[in-house]
Amino acid sequence: MFEARLGSTTLLKKIVDALKEILSQSTLDCSASGIQLQAMDNSHVSLVAMSLSRECFERYRCDRNVSLGLDLKSLMKVLKCASGDDAVTISAADKADKLQLRFESAGNERTADYELRLLNLEQDHLAIPETDYACIVHMPSTEFARICRDLATFSESVVIACSKDGIKFSASGELGSANITLSETSKGDVSLQVEEPVTLCFAGRYLNSFTRATSLADKVKIGLAADVPLLVEYPIEDHGYIRYYLAPKVDDPD
Amino acid sequence: MFEARLGSTTLLKKIVDALKEILSQSTLDCSASGIQLQAMDNSHVSLVAMSLSRECFERYRCDRNVSLGLDLKSLMKVLKCASGDDAVTISAADKADKLQLRFESAGNERTADYELRLLNLEQDHLAIPETDYACIVHMPSTEFARICRDLATFSESVVIACSKDGIKFSASGELGSANITLSETSKGDVSLQVEEPVTLCFAGRYLNSFTRATSLADKVKIGLAADVPLLVEYPIEDHGYIRYYLAPKVDDPD
């Protein structure tokens, strides 16, 4: 028996919305410690890892490990049937072929029960090595989203250059070129930890798809190191996260 | 000579918007007592009846009965040319081939006159028998609209089951299944009058089209009885209504 209850559906909507941007189907691995998800995106270029520890939930019970294969667009359709402030309980019997979702309104005068068909999905468990990033940047998540969106106007490739002076995002193409520089601010909304300067080039459309998680967190953490995948991490409240990994482009951008 | 004036165009916009969702063309029957409309929807499955008694209007005059055949989409286009708080006067001479609409702004510094071509439409006057419904439910109109929209995600068919315990809306399909239950609340926003329990199945897309009238009224009245068309009624202020009728589906849903 697996059962997990959140006081408001809004958080779950934001998480699934972020995931479904790059995954069509995926498996939630539920254990006594919480819920994990790890998968390559649909085009097998980037990797996403999500973790929600049991502390994220109002009530959490997981008698034995279960893997819940889900079509994320279908799950989103069901979640859209809930008001943001409905409490949501998701549950599944052992070896179930259905996920149960129950939405309850504040005064309990409305109960909505949904069943969603579970899928048997093959899983590719990938080891993500711990990395010492040469540069770690914390910045407002909305600013990162805006930069990724703006640079997409100019080129498919985005160059990120980070040094003690700041982090610079660049793109150049037919239309012209763009250079956006953020420096560490006294307000503290941009912070840089730089061991050595790094300049790397990434495919902008993946960066853009990661920013679908923007509503989950005020700040985003970016980790950069030479020849290692970029890390883009959005914390989920105090006990969870969505992390995206994207390998640098090897050919020089121009 | 027929002439009717409303202090604000908003109400008329809402009515025509609700009607045009299921009728492309229809005839307004104007008499000394008010304006009536009755018609099958475009696909001849459901029936809509509207009544606006003369008390709905700021000024009302109808010297002899007139039938005004209208293209409702065209009428809506003209109404969209009015601000919500413009006063509107609709008028037609006896045997006219045009409907006159005059919109006047509050201070009268702006007058807009429109003429809309009238149509010669065949009318099918249907007798709607008075029915004793086994269950009568009053519920918030926005809640009914939301349920109809949510269930459409799951199936073309919606099962409505009403008993003293509550009213339950169900749908089931490829994606999974949904059950939404409302019970009578102390707040009084859901009320049930149940002579005997009823379970009936309806085509969801008609229910959805009825909910276009949601903005007309806070509450909707639902009448159910075995082998009899469902009634969905939206009051229009104190002196009018739009009523929708939909026959149950005979085949079992699954």
Add this chain to the structure above:
Amino acid sequence: MFEARLGSTTLLKKIVDALKEILSQSTLDCSASGIQLQAMDNSHVSLVAMSLSRECFERYRCDRNVSLGLDLKSLMKVLKCASGDDAVTISAADKADKLQLRFESAGNERTADYELRLLNLEQDHLAIPETDYACIVHMPSTEFARICRDLATFSESVVIACSKDGIKFSASGELGSANITLSETSKGDVSLQVEEPVTLCFAGRYLNSFTRATSLADKVKIGLAADVPLLVEYPIEDHGYIRYYLAPKVDDPD
């Protein structure tokens, strides 16, 4: 060297948005006194003239006259990368093939530099003769926009009739007909200077495209005279304007 700085990008966005509605590419003529633009619309029917005197700018420097050929859609794409309250500095070296745009956020912690490719465009310098208009009307720009939009529902042609009694906009077609009359108000939001009455017919879609400039000014000035192009003028703050000219249709509308 040419350099011009505005304290907020919003004004520039509004101007370019208005221009790009009817021009795909155009040349800004920059001189010591300010920036001018003059061009036929894409279909060579109407004419637009824009003027921004140097007083519009926070800082303005133009050592020698430069002509900046721009793709307006591309320029708009770059401007969309700025927040409304970013300061914007546009600059170009002498004989440059690129326009530089710099957006700076209030606290300066974010600097975004863009380069936009300049185009070599042929220019048709048209003399616009000074005209004594028989009727000059000032009216709210939103009201003019609404009328143009509403009348487009009825016909491609709009008849504007102006006399001491008021200004009347009319259109008539398949659907029916529309007549909207504005009279001079005590509030002063509509004012008429009429030397002699005028009735002229115009292509509505050009009028509609002019109203893209509505956000630039609360009031629009309309100048009418027989056999002379209509003037539609939107002031830009205190030191600039966008003027549109449209020749009357010669064939009678019906």
